[in-house]
Amino acid sequence: MSASDNGFVNYHFRHAIGGFFEFPTANAQKILPPFLQPIEPHHGQSVLSVMAFDFSDSMVGQYGELIMSVLVAPRLEKNRGIPRSAFYPFLLGTTTRASREHAIERWHLPHFMDDVDLSFTPDAHHIDIACSYKKAPIIEMRITDYEWEKVDHRYQAFTTDPNGAYMATIEMHAQFSENEEERGTVQFHEHEFTSALDLGEINTTPFRELWMREGLQTFHPLDQIARAGE
DSSP: OOOTTTTEEEEEEEEEEEEEEEEEEEHHHHOOOOOOBOOBBTEEEEEEEEEEEEEEEEEEEEOOEEEEEEEOOOOTTTOOOSSSEEEEEEEEESOHHHHHHHOOOOOOOOOOOSSOOOEEEOOOSEEEEEEEEEEEEEEEEEEEEOOEEEEEEEEEEEETTTEEEEEEEHHHHHHHEOOOSSSEEEEEOSGGGTTOGGGGGSSOOOOOEEEEEEEEEEOOOOEEEETTTT
């Protein structure tokens, strides 16, 4: 699979899951660049997003991906609605070198620079993921389902590197389930992958759980953006 002539890039996935967890805004501000502001569901508490993708087809083949992000205020675009959520991914882990090099070169995303092991174990009403590196555990997470519907969602992702700041518009087309029943769980382990987080201060019960199945993720061409004060 390759990018289309207009620069859009497609990734097909079996499962895409995510949990939103409250953690201290002071921790979020240490992670975020100054031009982005965290979303606070409660004063002093921001949102840590943990997402995992099981990609079945892409221009770099099949692979798994784990994404750690902070939810941020979206960038408003003329004549377009507000995106469903906006993210600042501060670290990604992938199961293949090709997928990692592709995401760094094309999307300027920050990565753990070795392959991780990432497993997906779906059941009737929940799905478990486990990520490890050389048998050392990093994260285990369970996400549960609720009602399912077909959706077309739009999101934003921001990233930075020494050459500038960028925004990616991402469309998701899939069967989708979302809930705030607080049935999911996450466990973080001390590891380089989680070193930006104050692990003892994270609420390990997600206040929102997301699960998409048999879907398509489409990246729009990347936009370089101005940072506040520049």
